Amino acid sequence: MEIEVLRPIFTQLLTPHGIAPVEGFPEEPRLLFKQTPNIEERAKIRFILGRQVKFEQGQEDEVNRLTKHWRAKLTPQLENSTETFDEQDNEYLEDLASEAPVIRMVNHLLERAMDLSASDIHFEPEENCLKVRCRVDGVMLLLEQLSQKVSAAIASRLKLMARLDIGEKRLPQDGRIQYKLGHRTLDMRVSTLPGVHGESIVLRILDRSDVGVSLEHLGMPSDILTAYNDLIRQPFGMILVTGPTGSGKTTSLYGTLEKINTGSQKMITVEDPVEYQMQGITQIHVNAKIGLSFAAGLRSIVRQDPDVILVGEIRDQETAEIAIESALTGHLVFSTLHTNDAASAITRLQDMNIDTYLISSSVLGIMAQRLVRRICSHCSADVALEEGEAKILGVRAEDYPLIKRGTGCERCGQTGYRGRVGIYELLILSDELRHVISQGSDANVIRAQALKEGMRTLRQDALEKLQQGMTTPEEVVRVTRAV
Numbered sequence: 001m002e003i004e005v006l007r008p009i010f011t012q013l014l015t016p017h018g019i020a021p022v023e024g025f026p027e028e029p030r031l032l033f034k035q036t037p038n039i040e041e042r043a044k045i046r047f048i049l050g051r052q053v054k055f056e057q058g059q060e061d062e063v064n065r066l067t068k069h070w071r072a073k074l075t076p077q078l079e080n081s082t083e084t085f086d087e088q089d090n091e092y093l094e095d096l097a098s099e100a101p102v103i104r105m106v107n108h109l110l111e112r113a114m115d116l117s118a119s120d121i122h123f124e125p126e127e128n129c130l131k132v133r134c135r136v137d138g139v140m141l142l143l144e145q146l147s148q149k150v151s152a153a154i155a156s157r158l159k160l161m162a163r164l165d166i167g168e169k170r171l172p173q174d175g176r177i178q179y180k181l182g183h184r185t186l187d188m189r190v191s192t193l194p195g196v197h198g199e200s201i202v203l204r205i206l207d208r209s210d211v212g213v214s215l216e217h218l219g220m221p222s223d224i225l226t227a228y229n230d231l232i233r234q235p236f237g238m239i240l241v242t243g244p245t246g247s248g249k250t251t252s253l254y255g256t257l258e259k260i261n262t263g264s265q266k267m268i269t270v271e272d273p274v275e276y277q278m279q280g281i282t283q284i285h286v287n288a289k290i291g292l293s294f295a296a297g298l299r300s301i302v303r304q305d306p307d308v309i310l311v312g313e314i315r316d317q318e319t320a321e322i323a324i325e326s327a328l329t330g331h332l333v334f335s336t337l338h339t340n341d342a343a344s345a346i347t348r349l350q351d352m353n354i355d356t357y358l359i360s361s362s363v364l365g366i367m368a369q370r371l372v373r374r375i376c377s378h379c380s381a382d383v384a385l386e387e388g389e390a391k392i393l394g395v396r397a398e399d400y401p402l403i404k405r406g407t408g409c410e411r412c413g414q415t416g417y418r419g420r421v422g423i424y425e426l427l428i429l430s431d432e433l434r435h436v437i438s439q440g441s442d443a444n445v446i447r448a449q450a451l452k453e454g455m456r457t458l459r460q461d462a463l464e465k466l467q468q469g470m471t472t473p474e475e476v477v478r479v480t481r482a483v
């Protein structure tokens with residue numbers, strides 16, 4: 001049996017019924033099911049496969065793994081027609097985008113990205129090919145390399161799905177796609193950018209199951225978790241989470257709001273975009289086109305008498321001023337800043353012309369964070385830290401007798417990593433620190449004082465996670481290089 005024949009059977013007959021062939025199929029003619037298929041279903045599958053197959057009960061996890069395995073293996077073919085066509089002919093492009101092979105290919109790519117729990121998917125036309133990559137656990141992975149000839153058809157299909165103007169290829173466009181995968185509906189933000197070799201299209205997946213996790217499961221060391229839990233139960237003041245894009249700040253803040261959302265307080269957020277919808281919380285989406293900026297949203301929020309406010313990000317002086325004023329007038333305010341470490345958040349606010357006295361009296365604490373990739377538990381093996389690695393990390397190898405490494409397996413896509421874990425640095429403003437800050441001290445002085453009071457740095461937390469076998473030396477270096 002040809003593998004090409006198996007593909008439609010797999011996508012249309014087996015997957016919807018929760019059935020997957022074993023790895024050795026078709027030589028080993030066994031099918032695993034999650035729920036016993038009825039007699040007609042079995043007969044139909046046997047008839048279409050044209051052979052005897054054995055049906056067996058499988059573990060849900062194992063059937064899911066096999067489904068992903070076959071999806072990765074059975075890439076649909078796109079006719080790489082040599083025919084050239086006028087790319088300005090929009091009607092033709094629309095027809096092309098509605099053809100079954102193109103639809104199948106795009107659906108296949110979206111589903112593969114979901115299988116890998118990607119956060120975004122990138123369609124990148126190059127001179128001779130169309131690269132489809134996705135970001136998994138913060139790192140880009142090549143999903144598929146297609147012929148450059150199909151680039152326009154795929155771009156048109158994505159634009160059609162996002163209800164964008166197919167004919168507009170010279171200006172960037174933004175849209176949304178809702179994609180149904182099984183019983184889940186995925187919400188994606190789409191942006192197009194005209195490049196030299198065609199339109200580059202990025203889909204950002206908004207509805208991700210890993211966003212709604214509780215604070216306890218993010219990887220905070222227990223002492224930081226305890227201190228942070230105290231901090232977020234203060235009646236008013238400002239709490240900042242800092243780090244570059246993709247460092248898990250949003251997840252931490254959602255976890256924080258979930259934690260304190262008991263129903264007895266009014267909570268409002270202004271975000272760009274709203275990534276995850278929470279029960280009992282009013283969430284506003286920033287919209288620059290109609291003038292709804294963070295500052296404008298925040299000004300309106302305050303008039304709605306909230307107890308807790310989340311401002312997605314403080315980017316400018318105006319937002320910073322309103323946020324601080326709110327924190328000083330009885331509101332608990334959460335926000336993020338793009339700084340490398342906790343102490344630098346103070347100087348960033350100073351740079352936005354915020355009075356040092358206002359900073360020291362409003363800010364309760366700052367948490368800096370990053371995400372390191374977690375070693376895959378299915379293929380991890382004990383190893384020793386090598387001398388060279390110890391040197392790069394600036395530690396003694398004998399302090400790290402048993403660290404772990406993933407050897408690569410199917411569950412982690414041969415990367416040796418699966419999922420991520422946060423590393424944290426929590427700076428809590430003591431009276432002494434408030435004094436240091438109100439004098440206009442720079443980040444080094446603030447950091448030195450915080451360390452004196454027992455703060456542990458991001459690097460120290462990352463090294464502890466290395467010692468515990470949660471991540472690798474490479475990840476520690478990659479993620480904490482700048483701190």
Ligand SMILES: [Zn+2]
Nearest residue numbers: 376379409412
């Ligand atoms: Zn693995």
